[in-house]
Amino acid sequence: MAVGTQRSTANDTGTRPTNTLSAVWNSRWMRRFRRDRMAVGGIIFVVLLILVAVFAPWLAPYDPAEQHIIYRLRGPSEMFRLGTDEFGRDVLSRLIYGSRASLVVGLASVFLAGILGTVIGGVSGYLGGRVDQIISSVTNILMSFPSLLLGLMVVVALGPGTTNVVIAVALSLLPNFIRLARGPVLALREKEFVQACRAIGVSEARIILRHIIPNILGPISVMSTLWIATAIRTEASLSFLGLGVQPPTPSWGNMIRSGVNNILSNPWLAVFSGLAITVTVLAFNVIGDGLRDALDPKQRP
Amino acid sequence: MKAYITRRLLSIIPTLLIVGSIVFFVMRMASGDPATAMLGASATAESIARLREQLGLDRPLAVQYVDFLLNALRGDFGRSYATGRPVAEQIFAAFPDTLELVFWGMLVGTLIGVPTGIIAAVRPNSIFDYASRVVALLGLSMPPFYLGILLLLLFAVNLGWFPVISTPQPGFFGRLHAVFLPALSLGLVQASFIMRSVRSSLLEVLQEDYIRTAHAKGVPPARVHYWHALRNALIPVITVFGLYLGTLLAGTVLTETVFNRPGMGRLLVGAIQQRDYPVIQGGLMIYAALIVVVNTAVDILYGLVDPTIRYD
Numbered sequence: 056m057a058v059g060t061q062r063s064t065a066n067d068t069g070t071r072p073t074n075t076l077s078a079v080w081n082s083r084w085m086r087r088f089r090r091d092r093m094a095v096g097g098i099i100f101v102v103l104l105i106l107v108a109v110f111a112p113w114l115a116p117y118d119p120a121e122q123h124i125i126y127r128l129r130g131p132s133e134m135f136r137l138g139t140d141e142f143g144r145d146v147l148s149r150l151i152y153g154s155r156a157s158l159v160v161g162l163a164s165v166f167l168a169g170i171l172g173t174v175i176g177g178v179s180g181y182l183g184g185r186v187d188q189i190i191s192s193v194t195n196i197l198m199s200f201p202s203l204l205l206g207l208m209v210v211v212a213l214g215p216g217t218t219n220v221v222i223a224v225a226l227s228l229l230p231n232f233i234r235l236a237r238g239p240v241l242a243l244r245e246k247e248f249v250q251a252c253r254a255i256g257v258s259e260a261r262i263i264l265r266h267i268i269p270n271i272l273g274p275i276s277v278m279s280t281l282w283i284a285t286a287i288r289t290e291a292s293l294s295f296l297g298l299g300v301q302p303p304t305p306s307w308g309n310m311i312r313s314g315v316n317n318i319l320s321n322p323w324l325a326v327f328s329g330l331a332i333t334v335t336v337l338a339f340n341v342i343g344d345g346l347r348d349a350l351d352p353k354q355r356p
Numbered sequence: 357m358k359a360y361i362t363r364r365l366l367s368i369i370p371t372l373l374i375v376g377s378i379v380f381f382v383m384r385m386a387s388g389d390p391a392t393a394m395l396g397a398s399a400t401a402e403s404i405a406r407l408r409e410q411l412g413l414d415r416p417l418a419v420q421y422v423d424f425l426l427n428a429l430r431g432d433f434g435r436s437y438a439t440g441r442p443v444a445e446q447i448f449a450a451f452p453d454t455l456e457l458v459f460w461g462m463l464v465g466t467l468i469g470v471p472t473g474i475i476a477a478v479r480p481n482s483i484f485d486y487a488s489r490v491v492a493l494l495g496l497s498m499p500p501f502y503l504g505i506l507l508l509l510l511f512a513v514n515l516g517w518f519p520v521i522s523t524p525q526p527g528f529f530g531r532l533h534a535v536f537l538p539a540l541s542l543g544l545v546q547a548s549f550i551m552r553s554v555r556s557s558l559l560e561v562l563q564e565d566y567i568r569t570a571h572a573k574g575v576p577p578a579r580v581h582y583w584h585a586l587r588n589a590l591i592p593v594i595t596v597f598g599l600y601l602g603t604l605l606a607g608t609v610l611t612e613t614v615f616n617r618p619g620m621g622r623l624l625v626g627a628i629q630q631r632d633y634p635v636i637q638g639g640l641m642i643y644a645a646l647i648v649v650v651n652t653a654v655d656i657l658y659g660l661v662d663p664t665i666r667y668d
Contacts, residue, residue: 192367195651196374198599201606204643211628211636212385284497291499292610296625308499315505315614322509329502337497344493 087349094345097338108154115148128321138323149305156306160290161283164224172232180240194230202227210298273350280343284336307332375644433638443638454619464543473554495548501610504541521616538615558589598654
């Protein structure tokens with residue numbers, strides 16, 4: 056056992072943690088992470104955003120579908136804080152409800168792709184040989200499509216709609232996860248500690264589970280966070296092209312689409328919905344960067 | 357090494373074959389019948405059946421599949437359902453505009469991304485490092501089309517320096533004028549990605565022992581940074597370059613839509629909306645072929661610059 060794990064789950068000198076949660080909280084990387092103000096800010100923003108999505112009906116000043124026809128395409132005012140869209144619907148209320156689509160697509164698709172991709176990539180890299188060859192070439196083929204085009208293709212095949220967008224975005228991220236897991240595993244396979252395990256007769260499954268996976272969890276959790284950001288962007292892009300979340304369900308992507316269509320009469324619509332996407336994606340990116348810095352102090356400037 | 361390169365080059369063929377199959381079957385899975393889509397909801401069953409026959413849609417799927425692959429091999433993707441023109445002709449008409457956008461976008465991205473990445477890594481935690489990191493983070497957090505929208509609002513709608521619809525005008529400067537904003541919006545997003553990977557890769561290399569040795573034995577810092585370190589730092593950057601080029605290609609779909617610029621992306625999105633299968637298939641095949649070729653080139657390059665990678 057002692058041969059293995061390069062990065063221990065790290066509780067520090069002396070202090071014995073009472074449970075796993077406090078062990079994580081007090082671990083060295085967690086303390087580094089907590090000091091990273093940007094990353095903590097990102098976490099706070101995401102938590103607030105989740106609350107906004109959950110409590111949308113209580114927070115939104117108007118029903119997101121309610122049309123105030125006389126007030127079409129108005130800029131920000133007392134009555135409509137962020138203005139109205141081409142049907143006279145309140146932009147602020149629609150942004151609040153739209154957070155649901157972005158979060159659901161972002162989280163669900165990365166979760167799906169992360170689990171599938173790590174398993175497939177890890178096994179492929181570790182086993183090598185014919186299995187690896189087949190999986191890698193399929194991955195390469197999937198990679199040969201930019202994630203947006205792949206997502207586009209899946210959505211064209213399955214039809215638009217939130218569930219299909221989740222599948223499309225997950226599939227578009229899958230090759231990334233496979234490659235991410237495969238690379239380090241391929242390198243780790245040749246490391247002395249793995250060869251030592253093999254020499255003393257540790258089973259393949261145990262080597263993968265106990266010695267390889269813990270070593271790649273760092274990069275995978277970092278990249279998962281960053282890919283939530285990518286997923287939200289892909290959803291926005293698909294919806295922007297009119298192939299994602301379908302109106303009347305508000306999503307930031309389809310709001311920006313109607314914003315572009317009405318850019319001359321109410322530029323605010325595109326600006327605000329794009330801003331919502333940007334800030335949310337930024338929050339996830341900052342968290343991801345913070346995690347990377349905390350988990351891999353070598354890369355810190 | 358030679359055997360590896362040959363094998364890699366030969367692998368393009370089965371890859372494209374599989375891509376073609378995926379594209380074909382995915383497109384056929386798509387709900388909705390092109391004949392119905394073309395004629396509209398008011399069409400009679402009889403006229404739809406006649407059109408299906410004309411388009412060859414009544415033949416068995418396997419026959420259509422083999423037919424598609426054989427024709428694709430010859431660069432023949434059939435005729436557009438919507439316009440009746442050969443798909444290849446439409447693609448080749450749209451291709452130069454997209455290629456132009458990709459070229460300028462990549463140029464802007466590289467020219468801004470690589471030097472800023474190097475400077476930021478060589479002077480970590482300086483004001484320059486901090487500022488460029490913040491800007492890069494913002495750039496890659498924006499949806500690729502959002503920056504385009506902001507540039508459009510500022511320079512086309514408010515200042516009127518550029519047309520709102522960027523149709524390329526004849527002449528070098530006419531083309532440059534039309535491609536400027538789209539390329540800038542693509543390139544700046546690209547620069548963010550490139551800057552970050554150059555920076556983190558160079559930063560990592562600069563901490564290696566052999567760099568300290570070089571400094572210790574009195575090699576001038578500039579030579580250490582740009583000769584010893586940069587060469588190794590660019591290895592991982594090369595691998596991501598292939599990915600970035602793919603992202604950039606996909607980005608053109610959005611950018612062309614924002615700027616109303618003609619090109620492959622507009623063609624593809626229009627075809628998707630019209631269920632124009634031959635155009636979708638042809639367009640996706642061209643995108644895929646481009647990217648397969650780029651990835652193969654990157655793989656080979658990677659093998660050449662990093663002798664520690666083993667291929668068997």
